[in-house]
Amino acid sequence: DAKTTQPPSMDCAEGRAANLPCNHSTISGNEYVYWYRQIHSQGPQYIIHGLKNNETNEMASLIITEDRKSSTLILPHATLRDTAVYYCIVRVRNTGNQFYFGTGTSLTVIP
Amino acid sequence: KAGVTQTPRYLIKTRGQQVTLSCSPISGHRSVSWYQQTPGQGLQFLFEYFSETQRNKGNFPGRFSGRQFSNSRSEMNVSTLELGDSALYLCASSLEGRLVEETQYFGPGTRLLVL
Numbered sequence: 001d002a003k004t005t006q007p008p009s010m011d012c013a014e015g016r017a018a019n020l021p022c023n024h025s026t027i028s029g030n031e032y033v034y035w036y037r038q039i040h041s042q043g044p045q046y047i048i049h050g051l052k053n054n055e056t057n058e059m060a061s062l063i064i065t066e067d068r069k070s071s072t073l074i075l076p077h078a079t080l081r082d083t084a085v086y087y088c089i090v091r092v093r094n095t096g097n098q099f100y101f102g103t104g105t106s107l108t109v110i111p
Numbered sequence: 112k113a114g115v116t117q118t119p120r121y122l123i124k125t126r127g128q129q130v131t132l133s134c135s136p137i138s139g140h141r142s143v144s145w146y147q148q149t150p151g152q153g154l155q156f157l158f159e160y161f162s163e164t165q166r167n168k169g170n171f172p173g174r175f176s177g178r179q180f181s182n183s184r185s186e187m188n189v190s191t192l193e194l195g196d197s198a199l200y201l202c203a204s205s206l207e208g209r210l211v212e213e214t215q216y217f218g219p220g221t222r223l224l225v226l
Contacts (some may be wrong), residue, residue: 009177024207043217044114044154052210087154097168098144099203099215101154 004088009106018075020105022088025069032091033064033074034099035073037084044101046088047073063104113138114117115218116206123224129190134202136183138226142166142208143185145177148199157200160185161208189223197225 005023012018024033029040031052036044048055048062050071063076075082089106116135124130136143139193144167145157157171177187183204189196199222203215 014201034214037216040200041220041222043203043219045212046216049212055150098156098159099154100156101146103153 003042004090004102006086006105007102008089010106011108011110012075012078014080014109014111015077018078018107018109019022019041020073020075020086020088020107022069022072023070024090027068027074027084027090029068033062033071033092034089035060036087036099036101037082038104039081039084047086066082078107080109080111083107083109117200117202117221120219121222121224123226124192125226126192128192128195129188130192130223131186131188132200132202132223134185134187134218136185136202136204137216140206140216141183141206142205143179143183144203144205145185145187146173146201146203146206147200148220149208150193152184157187159208161175166206167207168199171181184213192225194225197223199223 014052021066034049038044048060050062066073085104085106087101118133142161144159146154148154159167163179174190179185199220201220202218205213205215
């Protein structure tokens with residue numbers, strides 16, 4: 001899987017948008033970008049994924065640059081419950097059903 | 112639809128013992144993967160089962176094994192426990208596990224403490 005680089009930690013004020021960046025400069029054309037988050041000691045929670053188009057669901061938006069070398073997860077109105085570790089994963093097609101989790105970004109939402 | 116369930120949620124064992132953890136996937140999901148999470152190594156893939164067969168395996172010693180039943184429920188077993196096996200063990204399920212756009216859904220995990 002392509003390696004991803006994320007900042008180790010970020011803060012965000014409650015009610016503001018949280019923008020979490022991810023670099024995946026070695027991504028190939030057939031690799032999807034997935035985002036999960038993990039609240040302390042719980043199982044990772046799926047957030048969103050995309051290939052090359054921007055995606056939006058009820059939880060977040062995913063913005064992927066045109067060259068696909070980076071992406072940004074946007075939580076539009078962060079709440080205290082969004083405090084978690086966020087993982088950006090680039091998954092290769094047809095390489096088995098395993099996700100390679102990096103170290104992620106620890107997001108703290110501040111009241 | 113019910114999510115992935117794992118039992119037990121917490122477990123304390125001593126060195127040398129063996130342990131079995133259980134995972135029930137989301138209804139209709141046939142692929143079950145197991146991960147180990149430790150503070151030092153993060154989330155690491157253990158193995159994946161599909162149709163009662165191990166399809167992928169991570170880089171773990173043979174003390175770690177698993178199986179899957181015809182109803183897709185899965186168990187993993189760790190024999191001769193070591194202190195370093197203390198971790199959060201996570202199970203994830205997906206429909207078929209064949210397509211890279213197929214999402215994995217994780218259970219709450221089993222926290223194992225080896226004394």
